[in-house]
Amino acid sequence: MARPGPKGGQYCPLTQAQILQVHQASLTVLARTGVHVEHAAARDLYRQGGARVDGHRVFISEEMVKTALDSAPSRVLLAGRDPANDVLLEGKRVYAGTGGSPTMMLDPGADTVRPATLDDLRQMTALVDALPNCDFVVMPVYPTDVPEELAPVNRFYACLTNTTKHVMGGVGTTEGARQIVALGILLAGSLEALQARPLVSAITSWMVSPLHLDTVVTDILLTWCSYGLPVALSAAPMAGSTAPVTLAGSLVQLNAEQLSGIVLTQLARPGTPVLAGYIPGVADMRSGGYLGGTVEFGMMQAAAAQMAHFYGVPIYCSGGMSDAKLPDAQAGYEKMATFLLAALGGGNYIHHAIGMVTNMSAASLEGAVIDDEIVGMAMRALRGIEVTEETLATEAIDRVGPGGHFLMDPLTLQFMRSEFFRPRVADRQNRASWEAEGKRDTRVRACARVTELLSRPRQVGLPAEVDVAIRARFPILP
Template identity: 30%
Template sequence: MSDSATETDQSGAEGARGRGGRRASGGAAARRAARSGGQRSPAMPNITRRVPVYEVLDEEAISTIEANADMVLEEIGIEFRDDEEALKLWKDAGADIKGQRIHFPKGLCRDLLKTAPSVFTQHARNPERNVQIGGDATVFAPVYGPPFVRDLDGERRYATIEDFRNFVKLAYMAPSMHHSGGTVCEPVDIPVNKRHLDMVYSHIRYSDKPFMGSVTAPERAEDTVAMCKILFGDDYVENNTVVTNLINANSPMVFDDTMLGAAKVYARHNQACIISPFILAGAMSPVTIAGTLTQVLAEVLAGAAFTQLVRPGAPVLFGTFAASISMQSGAPTFGTPEPSLVSYGAAQLARRLGLPFRTGGSLCGSKIPDAQAAHESATTLNMTLLAGTNFALHSAGWLEGGLVASYEKFMIDVDQLGMQQRFAEGIDMSANGQALDAIREVGPGSHYLGCDHTRANFENAFYRSLIADNNSFEQWDIEGRKSADQRANALARQWLDSYQAPDLDPAIDEALQDFIRQRKESMPDAFS
């Protein structure tokens, strides 16, 4: 099981440079105007949190975990498998190499990470959609990696490229979704070695929000960068972050050649890597919270520092995906207390390092969008915001432990994201927020329904749910006794029926399609 996409083929295609993808001409200003396209959905900017973060570790506990992680790095080590270049980079940096295992002198990784930015901007083709990664910002991105979907007809089936496009469209239209994500579902109707091209193109064509790239082979990462350069221009990509990418540690304490290869490609081109241990506590880390945090910190320190060996200053995020397992069946569990404590603690460790933090989302083990899904997702999502998470993957659509992307769950989660955004605004202490004029006007014993302050503020005073039914029983009965998932189904259909693609310069679109056609023609289909 992996937090990354499920593609597995490791094809040996040539690098992206010099592949003949025709690029649109014109100056930088013209290119920015051309790629920005039209805005057809109301949008909320990325969250700027005005509520305090929740912390679970005191200074002694943090120091202990940091010291334990240093001990793991120095005495036990981390394996960087099947990548001679990575081993050489570490050797040149002063690490002790024993086979494929690297032992890190105390302080080496932290010293390397001094060049990593604590805050950076991921640029979208529409500049109004740019997002801040780090600081007091939170960015919501959709589910990532499911091979199955639960569609609008109630069928659980393998995902297709049409499903992929639909989820990109829904994320584009969702005001509370700040990011288009990456592998929102795995389109199994396209060969493994070619589907990344269609996925990246779908993010570019059907949305103007920022997106993620392919990490399932270094060559696919190169293709992603090449397509970004067609869209943004070579110099722009080399000097600005336009794509974010998920680099999973193969926990416990291993980075494999696939992840290392992708990380090298993106770091060399100044693109962001999320170094994210994939933790099922009890199987891939110790059963204890402190032990898991020690391993997570050691893995992130090694992986994140590696990006700085490749290119000092390349943006990198401290990531973790934390879940526990059932000690009876071995199945992953979600929404339980222990993973939340791991994520809260990891967020504190990330802030100590000065790195942006990724975790959380709307996670659940339920097979359908039922009460279990709601409770588990709410627990995870509340933690996500209160921990101070900067980049929240799996924010909408996740079912069945990440095996399924659900249309209905996506819409329910999007509604919850809007509530989180409103909560993050905190308490308005302006003169209007204090509302003394309303209190004076109404006085004792009356009501506020008709006062001037209420009439001036009623449209935006409270969050209005897209999904919840708050009418009387009689009204709900007359309207068909619809459940939340039924209302979500209708809303998803409505959004997809009304979708309008953001404009994309025809010359850029043609260049992208030329590049994709040439790449596909250069290799035979592979389905494994």
Template identity: 35%
Template sequence: MIERNFLAQDVLTAEDVEMIHEASMELLEETGIEILHEEAREIFAENGARVEGEKVYLSRELVEEYVEKAPGSFTLHARNPENNVTVGGNNSVTAPGYGSPYVTDIENGRRDSVYEDYINFTKLAAASDHVDVLGGVLVEPKDIADEKRHAKMLYAGAKYSDKCLMGSALGKKKARDCFKMASMLFGEDEIIDDRALVISLISTTSPLKYDDRMLASLIEHAKYNQAVIIASLIMSGSTGPMSVAGTLTLQNVEVLAGIVLTQMINPGAPVVYGSASTITDMQTANLTVGSPAYVKFVGATAQLARYYDVPSRAGGSTTDSLMVDSQAGYESMMNFMTATNHGVNFILHSAGLLENYMTMSYEKFIIDDEILGMVDSYQQGIEVNEDTVAKELIAKVGPGGHYLAEAHTMQHMRDFRTPTISQRATYTSEEDLVSTVESANQKWKDIIADFEAPELDPEIDKKLVDYMENL
């Protein structure tokens, strides 16, 4: 978890935010949003919303009343309490890539992801000092039957890590299965509902729609006090207006409707204002996550979430590049650093992704982990005190001296971050010319080979396995 020491940057003026808010209120009240789930529509109606067929209309008063009930921050619990994270405030919580149907490495190339890949990326995330939350659809294991896939994914996170976990957003039953398994992991047979054990990603269907499966999962999460990220992935020019401000307004309408629903079900339920919105590349018709426009969405999303006093989700080490190359590096650094500098609280897609959200790369996971470490070190700020100002030492060494033999140097020489794969050595021969991607390839293999899972009570392990087998 990155604890930010700098003030979050704003990309919108106060007047800009008010204009987006006012337009959103009018759209919610006059245009409405399509809710393709009967129980969700009933909940809206019971709490004062106007419902006509499958359309729900929310008044300004209703939106403001229920958004105010959402918490400004909350704790996500891990089975190892030392790995609990606070989502909100000055924290940026990180999670790796999510949802990729493909994986790649420099030796075997791009291929369908399978459960072995899921376990490998779980181990890499568990071993990282910078990844806080894992699980969910880290990659899509296509060799596991759909009815068991969600449980196998959560089990891998429980088996190979003691960090916080993502659950399933794929309907009522799968969400509840994850609650049940997470509760077992915490030593309880009944579902724990007094604290958040999992967080899941609820996606809107842009423009202005929520589908049945996502709504069913949202309702279960809110009922059981489990955390959700309500997120829009709007593509300016295709599923949203061909302007950043217009897409932000559409996103705001969609996300606010989901936040209101969670609070109608369970006031105070943990919820995050989320975005993966970006522009459509009009030459390829693809979404683009490596452009300056994308980071404008990231910054504006964080700012809108602060306006409503709820945590935000956006950003990550994302790239449009198809390979681990310079483009992947500069786009990923731009995107991740922007997310922290603008104050994003939950940064999904923090490590591993290539080709928008389509492919997880073993080598890029390691390179992105280096980026996370660099940004974390930067966000720690500068310690200024009598010792670090070193006035007496500067006077003692005086002009023309050096500091190599000083006790102060020995005391502080480990204060600065040491890279894990970045090259700092001087050139001596051709053997020194090892590329970053080659170093990353060796690094991920070493981590997998040396990996030791945290201890898991055998009785709990058996309960989890038995539960999966009976699904």
């Protein structure tokens, strides 16, 4: 049974009136500017759904948007092989996990990166499976040593055999999408069983901002929708580069892009479980590069969550991003800022939160351990302060009385484990004890935690008969 994520929504950068303004402006963009669609079948779907089509330009009406939003599910289950790891996306419930599929790996303690491998993917997945605040697995690295034609099934297989949490990832071809569905069917037993408990889901970066549907990925999106399985629509415009420089204007464009994608999924297969994938970046005005560790990134994620809540569609978003090259002080403050703002905004499915450095280009094992602690602290903040007759503690105050001590009071014993977040990496000793233990900094302690977690016995492999069937069907790499 899914454990409910804590509720966000405490931070609302947009007023209700501003939400309506963004919504109306987005409808204006869709109806007046439209989206560029080169994929013929997608254009036909839009046309049949009531859109005006002029060449490759598709103009989407408000009525089409309303019909699609009425059709899209308001709650989406992303199942784990262990039902205790199920993620149920609805309302303002918040979950966090990995993401980004970086192609580079930063080894523990190193300051230079190297190309990521399939073994790195296995090891990273095994690590995050053991992290208590990581709710799901989005491909944490992209192995560069796997031939492209073998990549989809081997990437998913590497994750699925090292975690019982939900696995989501991108696929580069329609054939790859079909392979992942076939893999999921072997795991679940049938397509119907997989639809009921989706053990795998897909990310489709179908939108090339501004307002241009990628032909190849649109084909993958339509293929995936045909199976009725959950799909995340990922669009990542950069304010000042591929979106207007103003945050409001960037949000309008991104929102219009998401609405166009939701319309397409529901035209392809009504009722398709879809996650609105708002990833609002900021362009570095000096280099034109993508920035993910900015405070504006977190603000925009919270605003995007408000839009998704307004539409009643779960949101796939981002947080815990940093432009730092190492798991250092910059990484710490940027990751906390971007994750906490996204979580307080009520982002349902916050990926990129665990295990990445250098924006989305490199993965780090000890970074993942530190990030898990950042997420844990943020989730404790979301839980808030419980105010009940018991927690108001008037009886305990009366028992202890003036000048007393609460350390051994029954209320302390009852709540001391649940009331406070207890870190595993942060050092809370006095200075003398810290010096006596070698003056280890955060990264050194995190590396030790990585070794500890990866040395634990684990039993997360697939059932033998399922594994045999998968290996008989697909070329699984050693």
